[in-house]
Amino acid sequence: MKNIISINIKNLRKLNKYTQKQLAELLGVAQTTIANYENGIRIPDAEMLQKMADLFDISLDYLLGREERDSNMRDEGQLIGVYGTELENKENLYKDYLTFLLEGNSKAARELVIEYFEKGLPMGFIYFDIFEKALKEIGSLWESGKIDVWQEHFISEVTLDTMREVKAREKRKKHKSHSVIGVTAGPEQHNIGLKMVLDMLEIEGWNTVYLGSNVPVGSLIKAIDTEKPSLVAISVTMEYHMESARFMIQAIKDKFKESAPKIIIGGGAFNNNPKLWKTTGADEFSSNTDDMLELMEES
Ligand code: B12
Known part of the structure; x- marks a missing residue:
């Protein structure tokens, strides 16, 4: 069974970019011995x-897990890292995650994230400083012709799967009365950012109904009628989907009039023109979850 020593050995080996065979040679043992250490079958003397x-x-203390964080450390943001001090090099974790994915190794990418999560890396860091950064880097690689669209699809799907795993492991805060329906603007396929926002709200104790992309407006209206959310969150990445957002918002306002839920809009389409959101008819704009939570608390 895996234990803190076995996890530390595996993390340290990967961080130092050794294969099991290379590490075995350096330590003068067989590769199977390293595998047994990492699987917790044997404990090194x-x-x-x-x-x-x-x-x-x-x-040595770190290797033995004596400097392991206690259960409150995640909340306080104090992290014990692979070097036995504050988690060093965490800023570069997204590069390791991306490297594994570009090699087609979804298992290693997933394990990297889960192991760091279990060591205390907060969900917000994993979402915005590993997944988001890796995805944005993918965009640049695609733009410069270094990768193909299928890799963008693959990395998106692995990231969505890993997000589900992280979220399932994260503690929820006390249930709040707020509720939100999240949807992208019509055929806007970029929905990972919106999913991240809703996942963070769920952890904050909100009731969330994530609908994703391609939801017909008539059906969104039915969802609002049934769920009666306090908020509808709409995401737009490509400017050419702005018209779909406008149409959606107008339909919600026409149908529910003064009892319409508050509508908040966000997404990459507003990065270069922060005032553009005002033309959509939404009530609020936010570029990230923290600002959005603040906005909601003020209202
Ligand atoms: C992954 C990806 C895809 C995936 C999407 C999978 C999915 N399920 O989402 C797939 C492969 C399907 C795809 C398709 C396309 N894509 Co694409 N894609 C990306 C990529 C690499 C990452 C997007 C992403 O997930 N980013 C990470 C998230 C977390 O960031 P985010 O969306 O900005 O969200 C954050 C904030 O904006 C905010 N937020 C987002 N929504 C909301 C909503 C609210 C209410 C709030 C408060 C906050 C908020 O919170 C999030 C967390 O911080 C980007 C590159 C990039 N720079 O973003 C290109 C990119 C967006 N794609 C691009 C293009 C051109 C396309 C395609 C036309 C061609 C292609 N590459 O396949 C198609 C079009 C699809 C369509 N019809 O919509 C361009 C868009 C250029 C532009 N602005 O016009 C980009 C920028 C790539 C590039 N460098 O050129 N893509």
């Missing part, structure tokens, strides 16, 4: 632990 601590340049 004192001499081997010291060798590893020296090789990875970390304290």
